[in-house]
Amino acid sequence: MSQDARNEIRAFITAKFPRMTFTDEQDIFALGFVNSLFAMELVMFIEKAFGTRIPNEELNLDNFRTVARMADLVRRQQSAATAR
């Protein structure tokens, strides 16, 4: 599931920036091509693609810095939903 999530998140980002190269662990904000508008797009994408509503306590920049961290965030939300 985590790899699937990584692939989906990566596909979303590369659809927007097709010539950008980055690893799953690379900070996309530090690369300088992500602004607050794209951050909001990432939040909306993750919520729509994975059918989740990210709670406020998980909405911090660090959770969106890398593909890996976003996939971890998705996994946590899905685990929490399963537990409920």
Next chain:
Amino acid sequence: MQVETWDLAEVGRFVDDEVAPHANEFDRAERMPEDVLGRVAELGLWAPFLPAESGGWGMDMVTLGRVHEEIGRGCSSLRSLLTVHTMVSASVHRWGSDGQRERWLRPLAEGKALGAFCLTEPDHSGSDSTAEGTKAVPDGDGWILDGRKKWITGGQLADLFMVFAGTGGGMSAFLVEADQPGVDVTPLRHVMGTPASMLATVEFTGVRLEASALLGPRGWAAGTVMTSALDLGRYSVACGSVGIIRAALDACAAYTSARTAGGAALRDLPQVRAMVSNMVTARDAAQLLCQRAGALKDAGDPATIMATWVAKYFASTAAVRAANDAVQIHGANGFSADYPVARLYRDSKVTEVIEGSTQIQELTIAAEAYREVAR
């Protein structure tokens, strides 16, 4: 629940009968009469997109856009009040805690509490949304808020301010009640456009906030509350701009049909026909761009953010051109308060400045074009 088309017709009748005929009076008085605000509440238009359990109608975003277009056709000051109230209500719904939603959504939906959006500061460019002159400093389990916000639409009327403040390491949003100690509202008068939107400077001096005043995540409002609120505000302004184009077109069609020059109706002059044709085309194109942005919002599609920038850019610049041509067509009468077009001219210019100036929009929309080649 979808709102039926007859409801939109009812909004149209409200605009035709109770708003548009008096919009110049509202403009001159620099006030929105309470009975008009009350009628907006009676019609359920303050926050109709909220779910029924919160006092709304569950209205979809495409229909909401049509409502704001209709109101904008009658009076941009009233549409501006709806815009900022929408931004606050939607933010509480989207980012609020259970307690915040319980406390505020129903009064916001019913118009018993009016909201205002406090971002721009007097000492910084309004386009510099990262400026953090206003600060919220942790104090026990709450916060102390200090700072000044300017050009706050609806500031003279609002019961609830959504305030953006630096919290160290980023910006956060707070819900601040207008009657809290330390909140001081100063009306802004003689503003060129939308003066009946009752703008104000709002000063916060040592305002003590409970921990529960924080709206959304701490320190990352820029990527969440602020961006989503501005996106919705931009959508509302775009739709309101379509309303301005329609009002300019209606005024010009009526005027040029009744007025003659050299024995011929003005409407038969080719230059007039060209300007009217441009208004018709701009109206239709802007309306379609707004519908696309609204449909993407309804689908939860992140593409709505850029679609809304594009809709607002096109609609606001087209509204300025339409209002400019409308004044030209009316000649000297275009400068008179006996006709609506001078007000449309002044109000249209506001749409090019708020929720992302035309220049910021050009930077943003062009940057989107360069995404594909960014390395």
